[in-house]
Amino acid sequence: MALAEFVDATTEKKQTTEAVLELQEVSVLYSGKAAVKKVSCTIWRNRITAIIGPSGCGKSTLLRSLNRMNDFVDGVTIEGQILFAGQNLYGEAVDPVEVRRRIGMVFQKPNPFPKSIYNNISWGPSINGYSGSMDELVERSLQQAALWEEVKDRLQESALNLSGGQQQRLCIARALAMEPQVLLMDEPCSALDPISTAHIEDLMFELQSRYTMVIVTHNMQQAARVSDYTAFMEMGNLIEFGETDQIFTRPEKKRTEEYVTGRFG
Amino acid sequence: MSDFTPNTGLSFSIHKGVTRWGETAIKFWLGSCTALSLFTTAAIVVLLLVESFDFFMAVSPIDFFFGTRWVPLLKPSSYGVLPLLWGTMQITIGAALIAIPLGLASAIYLSEYASNQVRAWIKPILELLAGIPTVVYGYFALTFVTPMLRHVVPDIQVFNALSAAIVVGIMILPTIATLSDNALRAVPDSLRQAAYAIGATSYEVTTSIVVPAGLSGVMASFLLAISRAIGETMAVTLAAGQTPNLSLGMLGSIETMTAYIVQISIGDTPSGSIAYQTLFAVAALLFFITLMINVISQWILGRFREVYD
Numbered sequence: 001m002a003l004a005e006f007v008d009a010t011t012e013k014k015q016t017t018e019a020v021l022e023l024q025e026v027s028v029l030y031s032g033k034a035a036v037k038k039v040s041c042t043i044w045r046n047r048i049t050a051i052i053g054p055s056g057c058g059k060s061t062l063l064r065s066l067n068r069m070n071d072f073v074d075g076v077t078i079e080g081q082i083l084f085a086g087q088n089l090y091g092e093a094v095d096p097v098e099v100r101r102r103i104g105m106v107f108q109k110p111n112p113f114p115k116s117i118y119n120n121i122s123w124g125p126s127i128n129g130y131s132g133s134m135d136e137l138v139e140r141s142l143q144q145a146a147l148w149e150e151v152k153d154r155l156q157e158s159a160l161n162l163s164g165g166q167q168q169r170l171c172i173a174r175a176l177a178m179e180p181q182v183l184l185m186d187e188p189c190s191a192l193d194p195i196s197t198a199h200i201e202d203l204m205f206e207l208q209s210r211y212t213m214v215i216v217t218h219n220m221q222q223a224a225r226v227s228d229y230t231a232f233m234e235m236g237n238l239i240e241f242g243e244t245d246q247i248f249t250r251p252e253k254k255r256t257e258e259y260v261t262g263r264f265g
Numbered sequence: 266m267s268d269f270t271p272n273t274g275l276s277f278s279i280h281k282g283v284t285r286w287g288e289t290a291i292k293f294w295l296g297s298c299t300a301l302s303l304f305t306t307a308a309i310v311v312l313l314l315v316e317s318f319d320f321f322m323a324v325s326p327i328d329f330f331f332g333t334r335w336v337p338l339l340k341p342s343s344y345g346v347l348p349l350l351w352g353t354m355q356i357t358i359g360a361a362l363i364a365i366p367l368g369l370a371s372a373i374y375l376s377e378y379a380s381n382q383v384r385a386w387i388k389p390i391l392e393l394l395a396g397i398p399t400v401v402y403g404y405f406a407l408t409f410v411t412p413m414l415r416h417v418v419p420d421i422q423v424f425n426a427l428s429a430a431i432v433v434g435i436m437i438l439p440t441i442a443t444l445s446d447n448a449l450r451a452v453p454d455s456l457r458q459a460a461y462a463i464g465a466t467s468y469e470v471t472t473s474i475v476v477p478a479g480l481s482g483v484m485a486s487f488l489l490a491i492s493r494a495i496g497e498t499m500a501v502t503l504a505a506g507q508t509p510n511l512s513l514g515m516l517g518s519i520e521t522m523t524a525y526i527v528q529i530s531i532g533d534t535p536s537g538s539i540a541y542q543t544l545f546a547v548a549a550l551l552f553f554i555t556l557m558i559n560v561i562s563q564w565i566l567g568r569f570r571e572v573y574d
Contacts, residue, residue: 097466100463104462105458105462107458111456111459113478124465127464127473171459
């Protein structure tokens with residue numbers, strides 16, 4: 001691809017997108033102590049946004065505040081606003097259960113339910129009143145997660161018999177079955193081997209056309225490979241946010257440059 | 266021991282045949298303690314079997330296991346154990362009907378809904394219930410529960426199966442609540458998070474994910490509590506009476522296997538008589554039933570345990 005074409009393509013990519021999540025001075029406090037400090041940025045539709053930074057920088061905490069998973073932690077308070085399709089996620093009238101139906105999550109360690117492969121996928125839609133064909137939904141979700149071919153003949157087997165990489169793809173399929181608008185991924189590959197990691201990364205590329213994704217990773221190569229936008233955090237502060245290409249090649253902040261070139265972290 | 270010389274090159278000397286006598290003595294002492302409890306159990310089993318064997322030489326096992334009249338002390342005597350077995354079952358079933366729903370509900374509350382502070386208060390109090398002497402429960406049944414029940418069913422007898430079943434239910438409730446709570450809390454948090462993250466409510470997470478995942482421990486707690494109800498003696502002796510009774514109603518006096526054992530043990534039944542030997546036959550049956558339940562609960566724990574890492 002010629003450079004001009006490439007620039008055109010990225011420009012076009014930028015133009016067709018809209019804001020899905022808008023973070024406005026978001027702080028997350030544990031018993032009054034700030035783990036995330038006044039972070040503002042925008043998550044764009046059908047783009048992959050990576051959050052990178054050293055351990056303890058608040059990147060997972062920030063991610064979990066995007067679908068109110070921090071509600072389960074004692075003593076947590078959120079300041080600022082997170083607008084999802086224009087509505088504050090932490091508004092008084094907002095039902096957190098509803099938020100999590102629209103904004104799905106995949107965790108660091110694969111956590112399939114101790115149920116069959118089929119029921120791992122079907123449970124979420126069934127408790128949420130899904131009325132279409134469950135068989136189709138299960139098949140479609142597993143296909144989207146690139147797992148269908150491997151498990152189609154043993155859907156009734158326990159999900160715990162799958163390998164770690166398969167379990168993680170099952171967890172992605174489980175999240176996709178809810179047809180969420182955003183998929184949050186909290187270091188989804190950190191417990192996986194390189195081949196399974198490559199599988200998941202390929203999967204993210206394929207899902208990009210339909211889903212908005214936010215991925216937390218401590219693996220900079222992964223962020224560079226998969227994401228369109230990158231947020232670099234340190235000590236709870238958002239140091240720099242921009243297109244991945246720019247963050248990794250022409251960072252504006254010295255700290256970002258030091259981190260992406262491996263001088264610390 | 267060899268002298269220890271650091272950093273002067275690699276050396277390792279083998280002392281063959283070094284015996285540490287202190288170590289040996291301690292091992293022997295600890296082993297003996299274990300052996301003592303094993304020996305005691307074995308001795309009880311042997312005693313029960315030998316004495317019951319004598320009993321079954323005099324009374325046909327068919328009459329014992331299928332007979333419907335238990336009149337061991339009066340002529341004409343009859344040794345059908347069913348009324349005693351039924352008495353025990355009435356208490357056990359009644360207690361289980363009370364304790365299982367309440368205990369499981371308490372466990373779910375403690376494990377899934379209560380804050381850590383609330384749990385830190387409630388659990389010790391619940392465990393305290395388990396420390397109340399059972400004779401107190403019996404007295405409580407007699408002087409409080411039965412008079413209360415009389416307001417509802419006026420023709421209830423002073424000694425009745427219902428009030429005994431109620432207090433035994435209260436008695437085994439902490440066992441179910443604390444053991445089930447432990448089982449539910451052993452379910453990894455990652456499963457709860459996974460469920461919440463696809464838009465489940467607390468109730469859905471609890472009933473569809475947590476309880477099924479902790480089911481083996483929950484079932485084992487039920488069986489352990491049931492086995493305790495079967496073996497419960499003092500409360501039922503005080504509250505349920507000493508009248509072997511094969512009828513359905515729980516408003517009258519009955520007699521459980523354990524209460525019968527108390528009755529004979531403190532009575533003046535001459536040793537060696539058949540009436541005296543019934544003690545061992547009933548005790549052997551009781552032992553066998555509780556043993557079976559414990560074996561089953563161990564099997565459930567092992568068989569259905571989900572392995573989480």
